[in-house]
Amino acid sequence: MDSKETQVNVLKIPDSTGYWLLRADGGKYYEDFFLNNFIAISDNEITLEKMKVYDDNNLAGITTEDLKLLYKENYDSWSPQQVAHATGRTEKFCIEMKIGDLVLVPAKRSTKFLLGIICSEVYELTNQELNSSKEVHYSISPYHKRRDIKWIKEVSRSEISEKLYWLLSAHQTIFNLQEQKEHVNQLLSPIYIQNGICHGSIKISKKEGVTANEWYELYSSVKQYTDLTTEKVIIKSNVQSPGLMEFVSDNVYSIVAITAVLSGFIIGEINFVGIKIKGILPYYQQHKKQKIDMEVKEEEKRSKQIENERAEFELYKDKEIWEIKKEKEVEQLRGQLQISSFDAGRLTEDQTQTGNSEKPNEDEL
DSSP: OOEEEEEEEEEEOOTTOOEEEEOSTTTTTHHHHHHHTEEEESOTTSOHHHHHHHHHTOTTOSOHHHHHHHHHHHOTTSOHHHHHHHHHHHHIIIIIOOTTOEEEEEOGGGSEEEEEEEOSOOEEOOHHHHHTOOOOSSOOOOOOEEEEEEEEEEEEGGGSOGGGTHHHHOOOSEEEOGGGHHHHHHHHOSEEEETTEEEEEEEEOOTTOOOHHHHHHHHHHHHHHHTTOSSOOEEEEOSSSSEEEEEEESOHHHHHHHHHHHHTSOOSEEEEEEEEEEOHHHHHHHHHHHHHHHHHHHHHHHHHHHHHHHHHHHHHTTOSSOOOOOOOHHHHHHHHHTEEEOOOSEEOOOOOOOOOSOOOOGGGO
16 A cells, blocks of 8 residues: 655644524525625624623623613513513624624525524624615625624535524524534534534445445444554444444544545555644635645646546557456445545635724634
């Protein structure tokens, strides 16, 4: 087997990261959120200035009861249930969310989702700032309270875990997704580290189901790499096909090796010359550059392959039977089960930021 020296970048998600789903008013303001890099919530009468009065006059800061009083004062026709729901929404957006948290925003009918990282504290636009917007082809959000977002990916509904589907039928504006964070993390990268544990995911796309023999061959291929380390590698699999298989261990090298080989990133023996751990935004800046480089290399590879096929045809054209070479075991298995890395969605292009808040250093996110 040929040895290949490989240096890989691995995404490190901070342990303190929060996870949220925020609706764009049924998807109405999805394009505005995306094109102008922000998220926002309603109830403009509950201003940051009004909230600050309570915050300054209370040693513990503004409380849930304080927010309820504000809502009752400004929306006196609302029912207690409406006040409670709105209070929870504002409390999550203005107080609980923080810079570096990840946010999912669904489009209309939840056909696709934006995935981004919060890059600012909450701020507020004035009516004059909102009304100064140029005429555009999409609906403009009228909400004053906002946070700036760096959008990372747009993913389709089919790439979202079924365990998140219950969110699609719920009607709350903001959900805390902390308990479902692994399903969000899988959308970020095929390989990531969090809380000192490395996760790697591959996608099995064979539609007619996986046979017992194919499962055995797959686990045998994994075992070749797990036998080389004393650390335990846990395998989580969706027995349905198509489906995901996840590998979990505190040994980063094992997870990278298993995921890279099975998904076809690397063929042959691996000799890692280094693993670079990067934060969310630095990782994606590098990832975009690598994708462009890979596209160029793929084009060069296709051109070279055409040349080789022509040369091979010239060499063997007089033979009645062409020599058929045996595929390597892992390559054959990859073809049978249609294995690939689970790199969900498409990377978003950089948009022009319109917010007026101070941005954190991207290297810190």
